[in-house]
Amino acid sequence: MTRVVLASAAAALIAVAGMGYVVGVQRPPASSIAMVAPAAAEGSSAPIYFQDPDGKPAYSLTPRKTGDGRNYRAVPAGADVNFDETAPDMLPPAAASAGGATERKIKYYRNPMGLPDTSPTPKRDSMGMDYIPVYEGEDSDDGSVKLSPGKIQRTGVSSEPATSRVIRTLIRAPGTIQLDERRISVISMRAESWVQKVANVTTGSKVSKGQPLMEIYSPSVASAAAEYIATITSKGTSGVAVYGRGSRQRLMNLDVPDTAIAAMEKSGTVPITIDWSAPRDGIVLERNAIEGMRAQPGDVLFRVADTSVVWAMVDVAERSLGMISVGQPVTVRARSFPGREFVGKIAVVYPQVNRETRTARVRIELSNPDGALLPDMYVDANIDIGSSQPVLAVPESAVLDTGSRQAVFVEKGQGRFEPREVKLGHRGDGYVEIRQGLTEGEPVVVSANFLIDAESNLKAALKGFSDAGGQQ
Numbered sequence: 409m410t411r412v413v414l415a416s417a418a419a420a421l422i423a424v425a426g427m428g429y430v431v432g433v434q435r436p437p438a439s440s441i442a443m444v445a446p447a448a449a450e451g452s453s454a455p456i457y458f459q460d461p462d463g464k465p466a467y468s469l470t471p472r473k474t475g476d477g478r479n480y481r482a483v484p485a486g487a488d489v490n491f492d493e494t495a496p497d498m499l500p501p502a503a504a505s506a507g508g509a510t511e512r513k514i515k516y517y518r519n520p521m522g523l524p525d526t527s528p529t530p531k532r533d534s535m536g537m538d539y540i541p542v543y544e545g546e547d548s549d550d551g552s553v554k555l556s557p558g559k560i561q562r563t564g565v566s567s568e569p570a571t572s573r574v575i576r577t578l579i580r581a582p583g584t585i586q587l588d589e590r591r592i593s594v595i596s597m598r599a600e601s602w603v604q605k606v607a608n609v610t611t612g613s614k615v616s617k618g619q620p621l622m623e624i625y626s627p628s629v630a631s632a633a634a635e636y637i638a639t640i641t642s643k644g645t646s647g648v649a650v651y652g653r654g655s656r657q658r659l660m661n662l663d664v665p666d667t668a669i670a671a672m673e674k675s676g677t678v679p680i681t682i683d684w685s686a687p688r689d690g691i692v693l694e695r696n697a698i699e700g701m702r703a704q705p706g707d708v709l710f711r712v713a714d715t716s717v718v719w720a721m722v723d724v725a726e727r728s729l730g731m732i733s734v735g736q737p738v739t740v741r742a743r744s745f746p747g748r749e750f751v752g753k754i755a756v757v758y759p760q761v762n763r764e765t766r767t768a769r770v771r772i773e774l775s776n777p778d779g780a781l782l783p784d785m786y787v788d789a790n791i792d793i794g795s796s797q798p799v800l801a802v803p804e805s806a807v808l809d810t811g812s813r814q815a816v817f818v819e820k821g822q823g824r825f826e827p828r829e830v831k832l833g834h835r836g837d838g839y840v841e842i843r844q845g846l847t848e849g850e851p852v853v854v855s856a857n858f859l860i861d862a863e864s865n866l867k868a869a870l871k872g873f874s875d876a877g878g879q880q
Contacts, residue, residue: 455482514541553817553860554824563859567819567851570802570842577794577836579732581770583722585742585785588773591714593687595621598663599628601703604681611695615686618667621710622697623681632658633678636669641676690714691779718776720752722789723767731793732757738772739790742781750774750781754791794836800846801839806854807832816846817853817860825853825860 458480460466472480517539519525531539543556555565605623609615636655659669668682694711703709720740724732732754740750752774761768772789774781781787806816807830814832817825833841846852853860 455484457483459483514543516542518542553827554822555860556823560823563856565856565860566854568803568806568854569849569851570800570846572798572848573801573839574796574798575794575801575834575836575839575841576792577731577834579724579728579791579793581722581724581789581791583720583770583772583787583789585774585781585783585787586719586721587713587715587783588717588719591688591690591717592693593690593712594708595684595687595710595712596706596708597624597626597703598661598705599626600705601626601629603697603699603701603703603709606695606697606699609692609695611692613692614690615692615712616689617686619686620683621686622684624684624703625681626662629659629662629664629682630678630680632662633664633672633682637672637676637678640673684709686710686712688712688714689716715776715779715781718774718781718783719755720750720772720774720787720789722770722772722787723762723765724770724791726761726766726768728793729757729761729768732770732791736791736793739792740772740774740787741790743786743788745780748780750776750787794834799833799841800843800848801841802846802852803854804835804838804840806852806857807840808857817857818846819851819853 458468458471461474461478461481468480471482474480517527517530519533520537520540525533526542527539530541533539555563602625603622604625607619607621609619609621615621632655636659639655656669664682665685667685668679672678690712692710693713694708696707697703697709720738734754734757736754738752738754740752742748742750752772754770755773756771758769758771770789802816808815808817813829815827815829818828820826828845830845831843833843835841
């Protein structure tokens with residue numbers, strides 16, 4: 409342990425006492441140096457300062473008490489006091505002013521609130537706060553910021569090298585399940601009819617294509633059917649083929665099912681009622697048919713939907729629209745099935761933005777073979793927009809974003825940090841892609857970088873203020 413003689417300790421303490429300082433510092437776990445009072449003061453037993461009775465790094469130039477009422481311990485000339493020589497800015501005024509603990513020279517004092525105001529001598533601002541000393545070598549002209557080891561330790565500055573990694577970027581969007589409008593069929597009559605009988609199907613029942621749903625009697629259908637049967641069974645009418653095609657087309661125009669027309673052709677008779685069947689496989693969404701009711705043209709008697717394919721209608725934020733396109737894979741999770749994923753693709757990006765929510769509607773087609781996804785069910789979609797190739801990336805906490813520019817602080821060694829403007833790419837998993845401004849392996853500050861940024865801005869302001877003062 410190196411011993412340094414404090415040649416001006418008493419004078420410094422007296423000067424500090426005149427300014428009313430009471431200093432308390434933290435003892436870092438680094439190596440320390442012992443300071444001994446000057447030889448001129450060895451013959452005097454009067455205390456030169458007072459220290460916390462527990463040996464804590466708290467000092468006073470006048471007698472005082474601790475919070476629990478105990479007196480501070482008087483330290484006479486010649487006593488040893490330990491301070492960290494690696495953090496001279498943490499020493500009490502006596503040690504800092506002695507000059508033996510460090511060779512650094514104070515260049516000027518700056519305003520503690522960051523105002524562009526400097527002083528060649530110690531002073532206080534209007535609020536009674538002491539101006540902060542700036543040492544030679546702390547302000548350089550290369551744009552970098554230099555911090556003392558003690559300040560780096562106290563602020564918790566840490567760095568991490570820029571490395572190549574695969575960034576998985578996801579856009580998360582909420583939405584609901586909707587039916588595929590192309591897979592919905594409505595059963596209605598095109599002529600005045602009566603419902604003679606309804607099959608044992610209700611709303612929610614699953615039906616298959618061709619399954620009978622009801623029996624219908626319609627005078628218009630019966631007349632067209634009789635005409636068609638007479639035409640195809642007649643042997644003396646000329647142009648039977650052409651006339652027969654016209655009669656059959658009339659039945660088709662009345663929306664008579666093909667199975668019913670085929671049954672007429674096979675039997676050669678006209679049935680009293682016609683079996684109306686389901687036009688597709690699906691679920692009965694609506695049943696309005698009642699036995700004995702009279703159905704007018706256009707009345708919806710059944711509505712059947714195929715749910716084997718459904719749509720997820722999700723709302724994507726406006727800022728993310730440029731990163732999605734038709735055909736991108738999407739993973740959808742239903743809140744009703746926490747452990748299950750449904751995979752689909754973007755089918756349509758609707759060309760309209762909601763002015764209130766600033767989102768756009770995106771349609772995702774999903775396979776639903778077991779019918780687990782139901783209409784209006786809430787879902788969450790994850791759209792993967794990342795690249796499978798590794799890219800240069802740094803933690804998101806390393807980037808200082810002002811809106812118009814983005815920058816990081818590169819650690820240059822010996823307490824120096826260089827601000828570097830960068831161009832960003834994709835974000836994900838807590839990292840951000842660096843497209844320009846860094847090379848792989850360069851260490852960037854990932855914590856407490858906003859403190860370094862404040863120091864850099866203050867330095868630039870003080871330099872501009874000094875330059876302006878020198879030109880006057």
